[in-house]
Amino acid sequence: MIITSDKNELIKKIKKLNNKKDRYESGLFFVEGRNNVNEVLKSKFSIRYIIISENYNNNIDFDLNRIIKVPDNLFKKISDTVTPQNIMAIVRIPRYELNTIIDKNNVYIIADEVQNPGNLGTIIRTADAFKVRAVFTINNSVDIYNPKVIRSAMGSIFHIPVVNIDDIDELMNRLKKSCIKIYSTDLKADQYIFDFKISNNVAFIFGNEAKGVNPMLNGYIDGKFKIPMTGNAESLNVSITASICLYESQRQRLIK
Missing domain, CATH: 3.40.1280.10 (SPOUT methyltransferase, trefoil knot domain)
Structure with missing residues (x-):
């Protein structure tokens, strides 16, 4: 899937995950960077989507239908870091008893x-x-x-x-x-x-x-x-x- 506009509803929801209230209302949070994404891929956490920038070249062992490619400038808008690593995962908040x-x-x-x-x-x-x-x-x-x-x-x-x-x-x-x-x-x-x-x-x-x-x-x-x-x-x-x-x-x- 390719998304190019910051007006896209999914992109809007991802941007809101910077806020605690929106994280808990949606039941989602995000992780950035190749190492963190690799760790969550190896875990039992449920991943909704993986977002990559257009210049991200590494292979990802994940459902292709849930990998979203965006332009570099759009990735920077949804990233929480000054120098993004061009990959993030949108993850479900787990429930523990x-x-x-x-x-x-x-x-x-x-x-x-x-x-x-x-x-x-x-x-x-x-x-x-x-x-x-x-x-x-x-x-x-x-x-x-x-x-x-x-x-x-x-x-x-x-x-x-x-x-x-x-x-x-x-x-x-x-x-x-x-x-x-x-x-x-x-x-x-x-x-x-x-x-x-x-x-x-x-x-x-x-x-x-x-x-x-x-x-x-x-x-x-x-x-x-x-x-x-x-x-x-x-x-x-x-x-x-x-x-x-x-x-x-x-x-x-x-x-x-």
Whole structure:
């Protein structure tokens, strides 16, 4: 299929997917770039269309009837990047059930009001690297299907469940029923990260870049720890904090 006009109804719908409201109303999001498109093609995600520019020359193993070719200037209009890679996929937003995700002998991440897309994307990518079972977002975190989150995650959003949670009580209660301990970092904590057994059956809460973990979550938290820092920096970036915690969790698993 070839589309040349930005007045085309499908092109209009794709352009709207930059907006969170339109993503959820349509049940669709988009991913850009050859690597990300290859990752979604290998996944179980449902792809509606693949859009390519007229100068895209690589072969695509996909239904030809759902490959749409557009002029370069039109591709730039629907792209979210300054220098487009000339390929994008329009993908259905998946549905996840908590009872199929949460169980024993796993590690989870809860992102609490993490608002920077790059931070959330990096957390997702790190979670994938350290075999986290799922990442949950709560309390107005940046949308998980924000194009910048997708790019920062580098395909990892297609490897592990990443779920936006509206009912925090349901999430926390399901974690507790599966004997998952819930921990958070706190600069004022008395104990260090290595004082805790965090190899498995654990969920880490990582809070807002400026405010930290929301105090309203204290009732769910089983313990707080700090990361030893001997330099002069006041704190760590939230994605770096997540990386350190997941590394220590894996280190404990590997030394058993």
